[in-house]
Amino acid sequence: xxxxxxxxxxxxxxxxxxxxxxxxxxxxxxxxxxxxxxxxxxxxxxxxxxxxxxxxxxxxxxxxxxxxxxxxxxxxxxxxxxxxxxxxxxxxxxxxxxxxxxxxxxxxxxxxxxxxxxxxxxxxxxxxxxxxxxxxxxxxxxxxxxxxxxxxxxxxxxxxxxxxxxxxxxxxxxxxxxxxxxxxxxxxxxxxxxxxxxxxxxxxxxxxxxxxxxxxxxxxxxxxxxxxxxxxxxxxxxxxxxxxxxxxxxxxxxxxxxxxxxxxxxxxxxxxxxxxxxxxxxxxxxxxxxxxxxxxxxxxxxxxxxxxxxxxxxxxxxxxxxxxxxxxxxxxxxxxxxxxxxxxxxxxxxxxxxxxxxxxxxxxxxxxxxxxxxxxxxx
Numbered sequence: 001x002x003x004x005x006x007x008x009x010x011x012x013x014x015x016x017x018x019x020x021x022x023x024x025x026x027x028x029x030x031x032x033x034x035x036x037x038x039x040x041x042x043x044x045x046x047x048x049x050x051x052x053x054x055x056x057x058x059x060x061x062x063x064x065x066x067x068x069x070x071x072x073x074x075x076x077x078x079x080x081x082x083x084x085x086x087x088x089x090x091x092x093x094x095x096x097x098x099x100x101x102x103x104x105x106x107x108x109x110x111x112x113x114x115x116x117x118x119x120x121x122x123x124x125x126x127x128x129x130x131x132x133x134x135x136x137x138x139x140x141x142x143x144x145x146x147x148x149x150x151x152x153x154x155x156x157x158x159x160x161x162x163x164x165x166x167x168x169x170x171x172x173x174x175x176x177x178x179x180x181x182x183x184x185x186x187x188x189x190x191x192x193x194x195x196x197x198x199x200x201x202x203x204x205x206x207x208x209x210x211x212x213x214x215x216x217x218x219x220x221x222x223x224x225x226x227x228x229x230x231x232x233x234x235x236x237x238x239x240x241x242x243x244x245x246x247x248x249x250x251x252x253x254x255x256x257x258x259x260x261x262x263x264x265x266x267x268x269x270x271x272x273x274x275x276x277x278x279x280x281x282x283x284x285x286x287x288x289x290x291x292x293x294x295x296x297x298x299x300x301x302x303x304x305x306x307x308x309x310x311x312x313x314x315x316x317x318x319x320x321x322x323x324x325x326x327x328x329x330x331x332x333x334x335x336x337x338x339x340x341x342x343x344x345x346x347x348x349x350x351x352x353x354x355x356x357x358x359x360x361x362x363x364x365x366x367x368x369x370x371x372x373x374x375x376x377x378x379x
Contacts, residue, residue: 001036003369004082004103005091006074007059011045014262017289018094018110021168023048028362030054039085041078050172060085074098088373089139097134104139104372111148111286111308112155117208132156139372142166142365144287145308164378166364167312168287169356173266174296176273183274186267190232191258199336200275200299202290203233203259205240210281210304210322212247217328219251221336229276229336231257272297277335277342280304281322288312292356295349300342302331316348 005026009019026038027050039058040051051057062081064073079101082090090101093108109131114124135141135156141163143149149163177183184194192198203211211233218231236244236259248257263271272278278294279302288309294301295316303309304322313319318341320331334341371378
């Protein structure tokens, strides 16, 4: 089988969740299906080392010059290149896909966050129309959780049998790191003192990620708790970074809350391993990969109790209402001051993450590709 992939997310200079998971997925698929050929079509960007040298993975750059206002790369360049490559299946992993293609299309619809968060927003409704059209034209749809599958059925009107739930797995680099020198190296990079205890999290400009509310909850902790545990949030882009630092100052926690931009991917395992806990209080997630990454690092997790997060975390995280600042503050206080709770969550997380493997994910995806090519059922 020849699989053509819209791999633009893989080659982004600053990769986010989809790009990272695709690297792990296709490295595993290449090993599990050595007779298959995977053509990763992309534009200029950051070439992933893990996919280089794999004999059945071809990385093909397709440049499109000028502003792509009509989305011509996806709608014309990609299907033409896929046809020229003799693709049996086209994999579009980021919610939209070519409307017309010579091969069956498999699309990942991760979630419907834009319209869920702003159902009356014209831009969100226009996006929903594109995703609905994609879902109806696609041969098969993949999503990460049963929660997302249910929302896709409700919003897009797709038949349940067309949608396969395929859970992701933790980043292959996520592992427990105990080396004090390495833990203090990443502390220093992020403005923390040697051996300083901290709670870790990911921030963002998007209000859905709840960064400001996490700051408010942390500011509401007892002074002695804040004096013991710093707050470190990474991944915040400008201008939100400056705005949130100003807000932290107004809350009186500028000296205790370390807010940072994108961090090097290779530093994340040490940052998670060195943390007393990780907070992931998003108000809406289609999956929630950082929860699994934290489990793999042996880090206790405080997470939101909405959308897909309970399905991913199971009973291995302390779950709170993400829209309630007091609930977040109480959750932080519990997880930071109760060592027995942290030990229990750490053990539960280690057990929970074993259920999520890249071999399992790759086999499900391979089954979907085969069903798309033959028109049969997913096995």
